[in-house]
Amino acid sequence: MADKKNKYSSSKPYQSSLTRRGALKWLGAISTAAAFPALIGCQSSSKKLNTSKGHWPNLSLSPVSANGYGKDPNLIIAPKNVWPRILTTEQLTLVAVLADIIVPREGNVPSASEVKVPDVVDEWVSAPYSRQQADKEYILNILTWLDDESILRFNALFIDVSPAKQLMIVDDIAYNKADLSAEFAKPMLAFARIRRLVLAAFFCSPEGTKDIGYLGNVPIAGDYPGPTDEAIQHLNQVLDNLGLSL
């Protein structure tokens, strides 16, 4: 079913950079929690398709009950994998496809999935803090919605339809426009959440930080040099245009 141009699909899942040690740690946590299924994770309410017009999954998600990193974490060696990750391989693969639609490869600049943005999304939606839990609500619903919508339109999961078909769906939800059809209102808001997260995770990565042009975080001997000549020239032009002077 999947187009062979697809980088990721059901048969070519995204490989998380989760370490074996981290995975084993969570396995332990999950088996303990298995005795209390209501306390952990976020299982989608059902696998039943929800493909009526204006559909929205409204997943019933249980709150993440894991602990955070606490009030005194080690700041020098930052804790990794503090809470169990909740995204399944299928969900991670869908996040990878979306991430690369949002931030595709551009010449030598890698795409979002190439710098492991899906892992950051997974860490984020799995975190036990209120902001992340609010995002999780949107993001898990939009992931399910994309599959529902894809099945409705193309009779296959989102990751298994061609890039062109994927974009047909994304085009409907990627813009907050005045004539937005009511059926896309919720998907549009939810897509905005994951877009913001993907952009941040990309630009935070070493490659993304370079791409955005951040030149700091290096020690300077002597006085702070201030703006470059080029930057000053640009400012002078701006001041002229605005009728301002220093």
Next chain:
Amino acid sequence: MATFDYQVIIVGSGAGGAMAAYTLTKQGYKVLMLEAGRDYNPKTETPMFKTNAQAPLMGSGNVDKDFGFYDATVDGGWTVPGEPYTTGEGSDFLWWRSRMLGGRTNHWGRYALRFSPHDFKGFTRDGLGADWPFEYEELAPWYDKTEELVGICGTNTGLDDMPDSAEGILQPPPKPRIPELLVSAAAKKLGIATAPMHRAVLTRPKDDRQACFYATPCGHGCSIGAAFQTTTSLIPMAKATGLLTVITNAMAKEVNVDEHGKVNAITYIDKMTKQSHSLEAKVIILAASACESARILLNSKSEHHPNGLANSSGHVGKNIMDSTGVGYGALIPALAGRPKYNEDGHTANHLFIPWWGHQLHKEKLLDFPRGYHFEIGSGFRAPGAGVSGNLDGYGQPLKNIAKQAYGSYVSLSLRGEMLPNEHCYMEIDQNVKDQWGIPVVKFHWQWSEHELKQVEHGLKTARRILETMGASFTKPLPKAEDAILKGGQIIHEVGSTRMGDSSKNSVTNQWGQTWDCKNVFVMDAGVFASNPHKNCTLTIMTLAMRNATWLASQLDKGAL
């Protein structure tokens, strides 16, 4: 402690406590310091040169680390587990605490502006609030000494809201960045001056502290000692005298008195063993932070002090003031896609907008009584969780918009003076105790028209400045009562044990000595008679140096 024959006990190791300890030990007095938090060493614990990608959740803040993963605050923030506070009905108040050696000096903004002559005489000027029991001229030489010791970068501007330091005291400030220069040009057109912010950041080496190397946000702490915190300066310097002993994890509970009502001891809880200990004390300095010191006094009730210690005036816990705060910002189209360079600098604003309306106040041309300043937020900052803002679309066009917008956002943060009012105070909540069995604080809070009108003026002014820079706005300005930040949120709470010239309407005299108990002093921001908008820490340290020097003279004379 039997082996250490201390003369003074200090509660707290932040700005006030550490400066008092430094001053007293340098004069040969033996000091025992109690700190409620754990020991902390910035040289080994500061996350220097870390990126947000290396932190959980891209370094963003949450209930564990309110100001982000790398913020220096240990075991603190808006909530401290096991140590709640409560608020009265209809009151919103946030109380920031740091439970660590050095307290809040480990992460503070390092803004270090002097108060002006007119700031000490607010009541005389407009009949509101209270005057301080001395003139600026009394404090000026102490400001010089404190600035010299702490290390402040900035310039003498001659502006009426920025008193000059003595010649040679200030270190050179870093050059301004492009967006700050644009703010400066826009403000100038509106008749408003900008100036280099005074910050407690070394641009020249001092003692064994290095000069700033212009990387790593000061809020993370500073392993090289460039950004001032007591843990890399006053505390090690005081310890080097051999006359300071520090007990960490010691949560002060109450001050004890003898059968005549004279203070003779202090009780603290050892957090590790949960055991209560009493230490005999000849002189006690409370510097636990304004509201924590007031809490200790209010919790120290006895037959002779039925309303709490040093509270015959009834003013302990009253007169609490924070700074007003509001932020307003915009994308500046003319800055989009501007040439890149390293804008880290000393990681806070190099230029700011000092209060320009002192003359307008004199001429009664403003409908609010007290001033404010603007701090400028801008720059090519290290990408974090909020780097892109809310954008539409996807793919290369989206990425290009995000990259163009990077570094073109400018925000103006108002920090203003509030006046004390009868609705802003703290008391002891008799129904709630913390995990150490100590009754907790209950806060009451209500802004008055003075603050709301000031914030309204600030929002309008911020918008005019941003518009002059070419920003356009589609939405109306928010209402002041919606936009003003919560009480306590600027973390400048002061006034809970205010000083004055009468035991009837103040808690301490001008030396921070409580009127009721000659051997109890307060040396944190609790003693402030007013809360000028210029950030409290420099004045806390200046008062602590001056008043600890006076205390030493009293000990010399045998007066205590």
